[in-house]
Amino acid sequence: MSEIPKNVKRKVQELRKEIEYHNYRYYTLNDPVITDYEYDALMKELVELEKKYPQLSSPSSPTQRVGYKILEGFKSVEHPSFMYSLDNSYSMDDMVEFDKRVKKLLSVSQVDYVCEMKIDGLSIRLVYENGELTLAATRGDGKVGEDVTENVKMIHTIPLILQQRVNVEVRGEIYMSYTEFKKLNFQREEAGLPLFANPRNAAAGTLRQLDTSEVAKRHLDSFIYTLISPEKYGVKTQWDALNYMDKLGFKVNKESKLVHDLKEMQEYLAWCQEHRYEVDFPIDGAVIKVNDFSYQEKLGFTAKYPRWAIAYKFPAEQARTKIKDIKIQVGRTGILTPVAELEPVKLAGTIVKRASLHNFDYIQKRDIRIGDVVLVEKAGEIIPQVIKPIVEERNGTEKMIEIPKECPVCGGPVGKLDEKDVAIRCLNPYCPAKIEAWIENFASRKAMDIRGLGEKLVKKLVKLGMLKDPSDIYELKAEKIANLEKMGKKSAENLIKEIEKSKDAPLHKVITALGIPMVGEGTALLLEKKFSSLEDLMNADKDSLMKIDGIGEKVAESIVSFFSMEETKKMVRKLLSHGIGKGTIRKENEFQPLKGLKFVITGTLSISRDKMKERLSALGADVSSTVSSKTDFLLVGENPGSKLDKARKLGVKILKEDELEKLINQSKTNS
Structure with missing residues (x-):
């Protein structure tokens, strides 16, 4: 292996440091000093150098945030010191008692406190060695958590390299902002997936994703608030610890406040509760901590909680109102969403007149009816939703909510795409809403x-x-x-x-583009092998479609139903008149060395997965998304997922890209 030039090593270190600094400016301070174009140029230069000199790759490089991995699972991590939860209080009287108790135990008349917003997320422990992130672990049961380091690397406000090269352990909270929560639930609703109840559930579900690219898409965030062994760094108070962690490059909550007595503490709690809906992150209270670490040490812990801190929880904002009617909304992808029309009620600072009922399964499980007195709350303080009916207040005039038999917009047929689908959709592709x-x-x-x-x-x-x-x-x-x-x-x-x-798009791309219900890219590739043009596919019957390996009865029925519509026939004729979907008739002697072989792909390849699917298909292979006993080859790239284990158990042959090339070249030689 050739020696790496010193100037290259130096340049890589400089680029990493510069990129991390700009990450800190952009994500933590929200104050960028370079353009996106300039940032992308720095990142591109670093990626190219690391690719050219792979010996320089490092788990703390900023490029780790773009090199996505498929994880096999999460290892258990034992915490060296217990990760305590906090005792909760729900009234100002509780806070008076807390202040009295602290002063009595310390035998003092005055104590400073640090007041912090209580972030509604999940606890995280971060370990840095020589300034580089080496471990991120969840709280778990306080003694044992899970190693989620690879996923935490996708969170831009958590630095991979600190501003100072120190060994340090910190703790804090990972959360999802309201903005990202709304985006995620909108996407899930459009896809017919169950919605997350609140940002905390969304953050927890995201952090346990095995695909790090999914974590990156959801833009989790963080606040850090605990410095372990502060005496090592000459830090004597919680207030100084927040400032020290800020200098290291962590994101700390700027809404925290140092107070000097009970009155100032109570003023902060009142202010915090009043302004809770003005911030873009979920808070469910405030945390009060004794500021002086020497006092904290004297106060110590109970079996469950620290005596020097307490959480003041805001009362949950719910309201009672009545469902006047149920309206059905049709989303952009055809999903029918029931929405409750309510008698106006004040909730979380706003007047609420409508609330989501999510889907018809949600309604049936809770037996929600028109005319019911119901309990409503804002999910994640954003989306008003009906929690449950107050059954005791029914008078017999309530009406059951029926599942629509047709689309309220176009009058077309409605149904589920498959048994797993919770959403009822308009199945008419020509519905104006779609x-x-x-x-x-x-x-x-x-x-x-x-x-x-x-x-x-x-x-x-x-x-x-x-x-x-x-x-x-x-x-x-x-x-x-x-x-x-x-x-x-x-x-x-x-x-x-x-x-x-x-217009030059291959036939399978055209089939994918048509948006035939239950027909995705994989099925489109199978159809391209069987039919020479869009016109041939349009004229196919159910029996001929079901003869294709990988196409079942429901998919065949969906295809026939789609092409039987007069609007579809008119549209296809127009596309054909423009030369689209005419396909390519394969000649008998065309080189297809993989004809009849079934492939599945896992991991990251040298080209995109879609392009590899196209290539394999052009060479005659059938490409599936699931490994089974019928699979001939599993094509494996970097960071393969669970498909690799399944293939090994089933005895499926495993190929790397270079071995695939050998297989193709060998077929050329033999043909």
């Missing part, structure tokens, strides 16, 4: 890949009547688009070029 999302999907990268045709432009074009279904994309004219707000001639011409380029 048109925008359908066209966006058609233009997306996984489908026709029409760059520039994004959500905002699609919305405008649909509103103006220029797009009624995806085939209308190919009728667009540059001169008309150029007249739209924020477009212009150049942008319009570029979009038309992208639209023209998309």
Whole structure:
């Protein structure tokens, strides 16, 4: 192995330090001093150097935040000192008693306290050696937690390298902001997945994801508030500890306050409760800590709690009101969401007139009816939701809520995509409520890949009547688009070029783009092998579809139903007239060395997984997402997931990319 030049080593260290500094400015201080372009250039340079000199790779490099991994599970971690929880109080009287007790035990007349907002997240322990993050562990039962280091590396406010090269252990809270919580639940609702009840549940579920890329997408955040063994750093008070951790590069809550008596403490608690909804992070109270560490040591601990700290919990804000009616909303992807129309009630500082009922399973499990007196609260202090009916107050006039038999927007059929789906959806692709999302999907990268045709432009074009279904994309004219707000001639011409380029998309991309219910990319690849054009697929019957390995009865019925609609036939004819979906008829002598072989892919490859699927399919292979006894080969990249273990148990042959190339080349030689 060749020696790494000294100037390269120095440059890598400089880049890491500079990037971590800019991460701190951007994510922790919210005060960037360089542009995104300049930041991306620094990161790109570091990635290239680490790729060229892999010996320089380090678990504390900022590139770890973009090199996603699939984890096998979480190891148990024993904490060297117990991670205590706090005793709770619910009234100002409790706080008076706490202050009296502290002064009595210390035999003093005056005590300083540090007041901190109580973040509603999950506790985390962080260990740094020589300033580099080496361990992140959850609290668990206080004695034993779980090693979640790889996932915590995806949280930008937790530094990988500290501002000072010290050995240190700190503790704090990982949370999900209200902004990110709303985004995540919106995405889950659109996908028909169960919603998270509150940001805390969302944060906990995210931190236990085995796919670190999923953790990165959800943008968790942190506040650090405990310094272990503060005497090592000459730190004598909690207030100084917060300032010291801030200098190290941790995110500390700037809403904390040093108070000098009970009156100031009570003023902080009142202020905190009044302003709890003005911050973007979930808080459910405040934490009061004796400031002086020598006092903390004298006070010590009970069997469960520290005597020098207490949590003041805000009362849960719930309200009673009555359901006047149930309205059904149809989302962009066709999901039918029941929404309760309420008698107006004040809740968490706002007047609430409507509340989500999530889905019809939620209604049935809780036996919620029109006319019920119900308990409502704000989930995560954001989304009003009905918790339960007050059954004792029923008078017999309440009405059961029936599941719709047709879409309230278009009158089309409704149903679930499969048994696991909790959402009831409009199954009519031409439903006005779904048109925008359908066209966006058609233009997306996984489908026709029409760059520039994004959500905002699609919305405008649909509103103006220029797009009624995806085939209308190919009728667009540059001169008309150029007249739209924020477009212009150049942008319009570029979009038309992208639209023209998309006409060369392979058949499976076109099938994916159509958005046929229950037909994803994998099924589209199977259909491309069987049918030479979109027209052939449109004319296929259920029996011929079910003969294709990997396509069951429900998928076959969905395909036939989709193409039996007159609107679909009209749309397909328009697409074919533009040369789209004509497919490529494979010649008998075309080189297909993997014909009849079944592949599954796991891990990170040298090319994207979608491109590898296309390549394998073009070579004749069937690509599936699940390992079974019928699988011939598992193609393995870096950081493979649980599919590797399953393949080994089933005796499936395992290939790396270089071995795949050998297999293909060997077939060339033999053909």
